[in-house]
Amino acid sequence: MVAMIRPRRKLALARVYGLLEPGPVVLLATAHRGRSNVMAMSWLTMLEFEPPLVGCVVSGRNFSFELLRRSRECVIAIPEARLARQVAAAGNRSGRAGDKFAAVGLTPVPATKVGAPLVGECAANLECRVADTRMVNRYNFFVLEVVAAWIDPRVREPRTLHHRGRGRFMVAGPTVALPSRMR
Amino acid sequence: MVAMIRPRRKLALARVYGLLEPGPVVLLATAHRGRSNVMAMSWLTMLEFEPPLVGCVVSGRNFSFELLRRSRECVIAIPEARLARQVAAAGNRSGRAGDKFAAVGLTPVPATKVGAPLVGECAANLECRVADTRMVNRYNFFVLEVVAAWIDPRVREPRTLHHRGRGRFMVAGPTVALPSRMR
Numbered sequence: 142m143v144a145m146i147r148p149r150r151k152l153a154l155a156r157v158y159g160l161l162e163p164g165p166v167v168l169l170a171t172a173h174r175g176r177s178n179v180m181a182m183s184w185l186t187m188l189e190f191e192p193p194l195v196g197c198v199v200s201g202r203n204f205s206f207e208l209l210r211r212s213r214e215c216v217i218a219i220p221e222a223r224l225a226r227q228v229a230a231a232g233n234r235s236g237r238a239g240d241k242f243a244a245v246g247l248t249p250v251p252a253t254k255v256g257a258p259l260v261g262e263c264a265a266n267l268e269c270r271v272a273d274t275r276m277v278n279r280y281n282f283f284v285l286e287v288v289a290a291w292i293d294p295r296v297r298e299p300r301t302l303h304h305r306g307r308g309r310f311m312v313a314g315p316t317v318a319l320p321s322r323m324r
Numbered sequence: 325m326v327a328m329i330r331p332r333r334k335l336a337l338a339r340v341y342g343l344l345e346p347g348p349v350v351l352l353a354t355a356h357r358g359r360s361n362v363m364a365m366s367w368l369t370m371l372e373f374e375p376p377l378v379g380c381v382v383s384g385r386n387f388s389f390e391l392l393r394r395s396r397e398c399v400i401a402i403p404e405a406r407l408a409r410q411v412a413a414a415g416n417r418s419g420r421a422g423d424k425f426a427a428v429g430l431t432p433v434p435a436t437k438v439g440a441p442l443v444g445e446c447a448a449n450l451e452c453r454v455a456d457t458r459m460v461n462r463y464n465f466f467v468l469e470v471v472a473a474w475i476d477p478r479v480r481e482p483r484t485l486h487h488r489g490r491g492r493f494m495v496a497g498p499t500v501a502l503p504s505r506m507r
Contacts, residue, residue, distance in 0.1 A: 309499050311346050
């Protein structure tokens, strides 16, 4: 299946947590001085509802680490299961050698508030600025503030991928509603 | 359905990440000076493979925050979808008033290396010690080291719950394997 550029609509920042709290594999898009990159990432968590803060681990061995640290901006994009091949490909090769967007078949689309690109084929895109680097030396842990959020308005509950390790991905199943006061 | 105490077998610490990386809702069990508690938690991430380090946010408004900060120990338990009611109940009430294990119908089971209890009905239990509290003041973010891990050996890929917000939970769907060098 050929992946398609998705339509997009702004999402209120207070609703961002609902995209990341289920724990999907995401793509981290970065750009700095004419170089860009996209990598797969699973080690991230919400830290605050609003303004939305996200903490994520980017290994110092990754090319994205340099682009993120230098530009202090990125995009977190949320792929659905139909992009499984592209996600695995993004996780399997380094962007140091050349244009990984082209190599894995994903489309960079200009963002509005950051220099890093949106990933056109993804169900959601979060424009982020680095807010705190104090945990980078010890844990490669960046604190990001989400400054703009985009979703494909046709997708209410994205069929996300969730990495079980060693290339095995759980695909999001059905959603159930329970009486809950959890925000 | 009456929930049952699960059999359990030790899991190698190097494999812990595969339980948490998919992003399930977990239960955080704590104990200190004769008081214990269990809460639902979704804001957590792996920080290191081995020894496994986990970062998690526990709000200062939660009774568990006090028990965790004082005891410096906890158990992260991973419930499957059959425990959805108990998970929602654990997320909806405070443990300050009384024994929340009993109130929500979960069974504390003695752990081996920490004072906090395992949750008997869960598919996996991770005994943890607090390893770093430097991010607690700013983000309520605790760094935990997993010191012992237990799984129900009958469960290869737990049918976990993933919180989409406001009491809506995605239930883990099928697993797909992709060619991947992601660890």
